[in-house]
Amino acid sequence: MDPNLTWHVLGSNEEVKARTPFAVEIEEHSIAVFLHDAQLHAIGNRCNHKGGPLCEGTVTGEYVKCPWHGWEYSVITGRGPTGYDEEQVPTFALREEAGLVSVATPPLMPRRLIAHKPLHLLEEHLKPADARPRILGISTTAMDDTNPRFSTSDILLQHALTHAGAVLHADTQLIRLRELAFRHCEGNYSKAARACTWPCAITERDPEDQLTAVYEGLVHWADVVIIATPIRWGRASSLYFKMTERLNCVQNQVTIADNVLIKNKVAAFIITGGQDNVQEVAGGMLTFWSEQDMETNVRLVRASEALRSASADLVGRALMTWRMIDEHRAEMEQPMERTGRKAQRLNRPGQVMA
Numbered sequence: 001m002d003p004n005l006t007w008h009v010l011g012s013n014e015e016v017k018a019r020t021p022f023a024v025e026i027e028e029h030s031i032a033v034f035l036h037d038a039q040l041h042a043i044g045n046r047c048n049h050k051g052g053p054l055c056e057g058t059v060t061g062e063y064v065k066c067p068w069h070g071w072e073y074s075v076i077t078g079r080g081p082t083g084y085d086e087e088q089v090p091t092f093a094l095r096e097e098a099g100l101v102s103v104a105t106p107p108l109m110p111r112r113l114i115a116h117k118p119l120h121l122l123e124e125h126l127k128p129a130d131a132r133p134r135i136l137g138i139s140t141t142a143m144d145d146t147n148p149r150f151s152t153s154d155i156l157l158q159h160a161l162t163h164a165g166a167v168l169h170a171d172t173q174l175i176r177l178r179e180l181a182f183r184h185c186e187g188n189y190s191k192a193a194r195a196c197t198w199p200c201a202i203t204e205r206d207p208e209d210q211l212t213a214v215y216e217g218l219v220h221w222a223d224v225v226i227i228a229t230p231i232r233w234g235r236a237s238s239l240y241f242k243m244t245e246r247l248n249c250v251q252n253q254v255t256i257a258d259n260v261l262i263k264n265k266v267a268a269f270i271i272t273g274g275q276d277n278v279q280e281v282a283g284g285m286l287t288f289w290s291e292q293d294m295e296t297n298v299r300l301v302r303a304s305e306a307l308r309s310a311s312a313d314l315v316g317r318a319l320m321t322w323r324m325i326d327e328h329r330a331e332m333e334q335p336m337e338r339t340g341r342k343a344q345r346l347n348r349p350g351q352v353m354a
């Protein structure tokens with residue numbers, strides 16, 4: 001018997017088998033106990049990735065899948081499946097004596113972590129001192145690009161970026177969400193706060209997922225972001241929500257690590273649509289963007305000549321828009337011609353459009 005091992009009684013054979021899978025904390029070790037092929041096995045309970053609790057994972061054959069993001073380990077050897085078997089969680093000795101099951105510390109095999117190249121998103125991205133201001137436009141408009149249509153929010157966003165480049169001497173970048181293939185948020189936050197990781201666990205494990213462009217743009221590149229959305233049924237575009245759900249990993253860093261990833265930046269919105277619910281759409285969109293830097297609001301308003309001048313511009317634009325409406329009142333009151341079944345019905349011979 002190894003004199004370096006210290007044995008800890010877990011319970012009677014039947015009790016322990018009936019309780020599996022379960023975890024126990026012994027000294028500094030968190031140990032998961034599994035039953036496989038009628039044999040008890042003990043491995044480290046904390047996943048090598050971000051510490052997910054393996055005893056809560058699903059077991060298929062000899063492999064347990066971490067409940068947080070799906071890394072797998074053999075409950076017998078602690079190793080990953082073929083191809084990933086350089087990685088290992090600790091394994092612990094078990095014994096049965098006089099009907100009692102005990103586990104030994106320290107582990108028989110220690111944890112083995114392969115040094116992965118850090119994701120580009122985690123690297124430092126220094127901005128050269130003489131770099132021009134950077135403006136990122138994000139279009140959230142959904143559209144079939146093989147059969148495009150005129151999108152008011154898209155056009156205004158493009159106009160804003162062209163102006164920013166040509167007149168304001170800013171570098172610009174346009175991301176159209178509809179051109180990115182990215183997955184829905186999988187709600188890892190609901191499993192545990194630390195299960196929602198930065199970078200997003202989907203980004204880490206799925207090289208095909210293209211939301212990296214948005215993370216990169218928002219966190220590392222842009223000084224100003226302009227988000228454009230149409231109003232759809234009184235809400236922002238569904239692509240906007242699909243994107244912001246995936247930004248939970250950014251917000252979550254504030255909560256769990258006091259790490260504000262989007263700071264000292266400005267977000268602006270282009271929201272177009274009918275009269276339906278624009279206030280709520282704008283308010284709903286601000287939920288995410290204002291939260292990133294909510295403590296500086298008062299300081300910013302006190303210090304910022306730009307904000308004072310923007311509020312003056314705002315009233316000027318409002319007045320200018322009203323003048324435009326007033327000058328074109330007759331034209332504005334003409335019915336809008338649309339194509340589609342409704343319009344065809346209205347345009348039947350002998351009928352006059354209302």
Ligand code: FES
Pocket residue numbers: 047048049050051052066067068069070071
């Ligand atoms: S897969 Fe286990 S913590 Fe991420």
